[in-house]
Amino acid sequence: xxxxxxxxxxxxxxxxxxxxxxxxxxxxxxxxxxxxxxxxxxxxxxxxxxxxxxxxxxxxxxxxxxxxxxxxxxxxxxxxxxxxxxxxxxxxxxxxxxxxxxxxxxxxx
Numbered sequence: 001x002x003x004x005x006x007x008x009x010x011x012x013x014x015x016x017x018x019x020x021x022x023x024x025x026x027x028x029x030x031x032x033x034x035x036x037x038x039x040x041x042x043x044x045x046x047x048x049x050x051x052x053x054x055x056x057x058x059x060x061x062x063x064x065x066x067x068x069x070x071x072x073x074x075x076x077x078x079x080x081x082x083x084x085x086x087x088x089x090x091x092x093x094x095x096x097x098x099x100x101x102x103x104x105x106x107x108x109x
Contacts, residue, residue: 013092020088021045027084031076033069040073044084048074 024044031040037057041050057066 016092020092024085024088027088029077029080029084031073031078031080033072033076038066038069038073040070040077042074042077042081044081044088046078046081048077 025047027044028049029042029044031042032038034054034057037054039050039052040048041052042048051070053066057069059066
């Protein structure tokens with residue numbers, strides 16, 4: 001699909017974009033750290049939907065390590081959100097790369 005075709009079909013594409021956001025809301029991705037001791041789940045919009053901590057990683061004497069593991073797992077999940085969003089965007093645009101126009105962030109909503 002050429003850019004001109006996309007402009008002609010802008011109203012339809014706007015509806016498809018809204019549908020894409022709804023699909024992304026249903027997508028689930030995870031990120032892990034500490035060898036799977038900490039798992040963060042996010043939807044395709046980057047909203048955190050779950051956090052799993054293995055009991056042995058919860059040490060009241062070392063809260064800083066746990067905090068670092070959660071941040072690392074969230075970063076890994078966020079990277080997977082970006083990949084899922086790009087996949088959905090590719091479906092919407094028929095493979096046309098719009099990353100320069102859209103920025104590198106997945107849609108939010």
